[in-house]
Amino acid sequence: MTHANLNPETQRNHNRRNALHTALLIGGTGLLMGLMAYSVLGVLGLIGAAVFGAIGLASLSRMSPKLILNLYKARPLGDNELPELQQVLRQLAKRADLPAVPQLHYVPSRMLNAFAVGTRQDSAIAVTDGLVRGMTLRQITGILAHETAHIANGDLKVMGLADVLNRITSLMSMIGLIGVPIVFGTGVDIPYVGLFMLIFAPTIGGLLQLGLSRAREYDADLDGVTLTGDPEGLVEALSALENYQRGVWEGMFLPGSRVPQPSLLRTHPKTEDRIARLRALTTGTVAQPASETRLRPDTLRGPHPSLVPHVSNPRIRWARFGIYF
Template identity: 30%
Template sequence: MGYVKTAILMAAMTALFMVVGGMIGGRSGAGVALVMAGAMNLFAWWNSDKAVLRTYGAREVDMQSAPEFVGLVRELADRAGLPMPKVYIIQSDQPNAFATGRNPQNAAVAASTGLLSRLSREEIAGVMAHELAHIKHRDTLIMTVTATFAGAISWLANMAFWFGGNRNREGGLLGSLAIMILAPLAAGLVQMAISRSREYEADRIGAGICGQPLWLASALGKIDRMAHAIDYPTAERNPASAHMFIINPLHAHARDRLFATHPSTANRIAALQELARSMPREEFAPSRIPTTRRDADGPWG
């Protein structure tokens, strides 16, 4: 059902794009705008993983610098049937994590030092399994495509207001102004709905990868509580990237409610608890993670 919902929402995004584009020279104007928007965003898509990792000051680690964390990711990637992604650590007290990359062969996972020091080994396994689920089902690509459409719609809406050929038709200037405001807002809402849909799916698939839905459920509860108590200044300066994290990292400003890219944590936990009741119990011990929490400058790297 998650994939059907995503397809419907992406179709709505496409339709909205064409409606706004029609305000500028009809079909031909929309076609030119689509080509220009695609060209601008192709470069961003190709380099999106590098850009976001650089934005958050992520540091790549390996089996020499962080053997236990990298070993865990390797174990989970093998279980998921994925190539080994690059592994990064971000210096931040707020526990959080994200995945990026245009496909499984060019993917990366990143976890904050707060996550590695504050969560148990089982909870870290649940979080990283969730991020690998995003990679396995190419959610990072889906979100890049929807972000491209959202940006193109905002751009077209502004062009329609200033250069639209239909201003003298029904609605006039007020109609163009309404489109300029409402079209990007609608695009943003569709983008956020797609993001929320993919989070539920990644929770389900990630639980299957590690075999223990309650590990992820416990992690989500802890991360949510701490994310509301610990500021993440870098994320606050880059709110458009909030959808990438396992839990929304934003809370310090009133505007953050405009970026509700994640479903209710309580609902996600309830869904995982229901899944745990229906799944056969698997024996998977993330053996390379110590039984007690460690500071990120220890075996985590």
């Protein structure tokens, strides 16, 4: 799907790049699992890995979003709660051709966060109190579009598949390192290449899984702004999240910078890279679309009111021998 406000050629290039990255990373994860299973238990290992994989995927497809939402103490929002967001989410679901509108949930947390769970037929998007209170409606629209794109693209299933494959790889590695010597004795001769694979295969699988997560985030950014036609809204949201995530100690000792984190160990791409890709989408665009084709709700400029009472900062209470809120 393309949008009149975005550069079509840039969109197509991003789509091809993201699809290729996803295919290579999923293929690499599956190949690594197959090599580990065959090297440890031969054909029997391949059959066992296939069975475990099928069971894992079946359990993922049957898992209710409520199980995950309960872990975060999320509760569903009624139609009379945050009606602006409810309306925005209905428009996004319609534009994404989802068979059902995701159920909006609220998480009583001061963190700025949002996440999606479920499938196209049964899904939910959760937003935290900090996100609702600290961002404008335009910024939250960009975030909701990003999460809607995750649901529409089936990213939750893709990441679940990668997680199942990686867990099977780790299981085979453990069997090879612990089970084989126990069964066949300490005198078993393991080639150096095989020993290297047994030790480092779980780490390699984890890095492939992180790479897949970053690729799907790029794809959700692209498809999200395709739904809204407003890349700058998501850019503003990403910038706000980046500023929020700067820790107190980083701001004190490293003003204007952050403790560097290796790109290979990130679940999300660097914010500056995501922003650069988003802004490249509008490069070279001449014609602007009619205002009714864009999803840019600017009616609420300031922060949203909190849905929970204000939480004061922690203070030391010597009489009670502890730190209390």
